[in-house]
Ligand SMILES: Nc1ncnc2c1ncn2[C@@H]1O[C@H](COP(=O)(O)OP(=O)(O)OP(=O)(O)O)[C@@H](O)[C@H]1O
């Protein structure tokens with residue numbers, strides 16, 4: 146396509162004489178508007194992807210997130226058509242299965258070297274009457290180590306860990322999604338409005354933001370969970386509001402402030418745009434890339450916060466990675482080291498990995514959004 | 522192209538804009554920048570007025586007040602409403618609805634073609650924005666209108682430009698888009714704030730020609746802001762020279778250039794290169810740069826830099842009045858008939 150300066154006089158003489166600008170039936174545009182927009186969106190997506198791709202850590206984070214997404218998606222398949230169809234066994238909350246295994250009986254608890262195959266005589270009396278050290282006894286295992294039925298073993302209540310893990314992935318994504326959307330919504334709106342209107346409204350909002358920023362998040366949530374029953378969606382909204390109204394709002398406000406003074410805002414105003422038009426069509430779209438970045442960090446925060454709060458048993462949640470850790474802890478398995486590793490490692494690693502995945506994606510996006518950070 | 526005695530399109534009387542100098546959050550400020558301090562002018566149909574002066578003299582502020590980007594702190598301004606054939610009182614434009622209606626008739630072209638366009642919107646979005654805001658026409662009509670406008674401003678063929686982003690266009694192309702955006706509502710009055718000053722010299726003239734052609738074709742009246750007298754001469758029928766918030770001289774273009782009376786105008790003119798090397802223009806040199814008019818004392822605004830200043834100049838800022846030939850000057854040393862009554866001692870005075 147030829148793009149060049151053309152002598153305006155030539156251009157004008159090409160026009161039909163008369164009233165100047167007319168809305169007439171000229172040639173039709175080749176494509177409808179939304180198709181063009183879709184194409185433009187795709188184009189800018191591709192450009193950003195090229196930048197994002199250069200960051201290997203970001204790619205790794207994305208891979209981790211994709212893996213978890215697959216895991217979350219696999220859950221319904223496994224339960225309805227896969228090996229986890231028996232609800233009585235594989236329901237992540239009320240399922241129960243205690244595979245029987247032969248235990249070697251030792252004299253006292255102190256003699257137990259491997260608690261997954263050895264048991265002291267006293268405790269074994271429950272299943273095998275009058276056994277003494279040196280005997281063997283078949284005992285239902287609870288928790289059971291990984292095997293072919295339970296790929297990651299069972300928890301102290303006889304529930305399948307693998308299905309709990311998959312089930313909880315969905316919960317983590319749901320929580321992260323709610324928290325992220327709420328954060329972006331709250332932070333972008335508050336930041337843009339504070340920057341645009343300024344004055345007392347700005348002062349008020351920013352003082353509230355300072356306050357929220359200073360609040361220690363975990364103690365606050367602990368108090369709240371004592372006062373109310375907090376379930377997953379409510380927790381998502383709470384985290385979203387607290388992190389969106391605090392630091393994120395302040396960062397986005399300063400971004401909005403730098404956009405507010407751009408001449409294109411004046412130009413839009415002269416075009417007749419209302420305040421809301423200026424905020425929604427000009428300020429927010431220019432703030433949004435930065436909001437998406439903070440969205441990633443919020444997911445990280447939400448996933449780890451949930452684990453922390455659940456670990457202390459503060460949330461009204463059926464099952465989550467935090468609950469899995471809480472179960473191990475409340476039944477006293479945290480102190481026995483890594484003998485019962487399947488109670489700790491899967492859930493712990495899942496929390497860490499997913500949180501890290503979103504964090505790394507956020508860092509990589511940071512470089513796309515803030516070109517100054519880009520290497521080279 | 523000037524039609525004398527045409528209908529009045531813009532009338533400004535004693536317009537004033539003071540900016541308070543901030544003194545912290547809770548203290549009321551007592552100091553003001555007198556950005557625009559009581560200026561009056563009139564622009565007739567088919568005429569353009571050039572507003573000329575150094576940086577900081579209040580040109581942009583005047584333009585911004587006239588398009589309601591700033592609210593005046595005093596005076597009156599009227600702009601013609603071509604739909605109803607009546608004058609809109611700019612001071613009465615207050616409510617959001619009034620402002621929106623007002624902007625059908627008044628538009629602005631900004632200095633910086635890079636910064637005056639949202640980088641995330643396409644050329645189509647940018648030019649169609651006024652149509653969308655005012656909810657005019659169907660999507661197809663809007664598209665057609667934008668295509669027509671782009672062709673009108675010389676972006677041909679227009680279709681490839683529609684869905685490009687501003688950064689994909691050259692400065693000149695972008696300023697054409699800005700012109701298209703300003704003209705899409707067919708306003709009567711357009712404030713053009715140094716629209717070519719950021720452009721490459723080689724494309725300035727083509728943008729200026731385009732603006733002139735469009736003015737004639739669409740019957741637009743410009744307030745053309747520039748610091749360059751040569752540009753004003755090319756673009757405008759009449760020139761007003763501003764200094765620290767005041768108009769110090771105003772006259773039809775050729776009259777002003779051939780017979781400059783105010784010391785400041787004469788200094789400005791001696792800075793413009795003369796094509797004829799044998800011609801010796803009387804030199805007036807002035808020192809220093811424009812200060813900001815903060816609570817200016819009762820004396821001629823130009824007194825600090827004026828090589829001719831006399832005691833009288835310390836009494837008050839001189840009135841701007843007609844010295845014949847529609848030539849208005851504000852200087853005590855210009856006689857009512859336009860003759861110079863001061864001594865020519867500029868250079869000597871400054872050097873010693
Ligand atoms: N929003 C504002 N707040 C305070 N002072 C302002 C504001 N806008 C302009 N001023 C002051 O008003 C005076 C006139 O500024 P203005 O921008 O109108 O000058 P100008 O003639 O357009 O200059 P330039 O050629 O540099 O664009 C300057 O002293 C400027 O500092």
Ligand code: SF4
Pocket residue numbers: 784785821822823824827828829830831834839851852853854863
């Ligand atoms: S009034 Fe006096 S100070 Fe002002 S321009 Fe004229 S001579 Fe100079």
Ligand SMILES: [Mg+2]
Pocket residue numbers: 580581582714
């Ligand atoms: Mg200016």
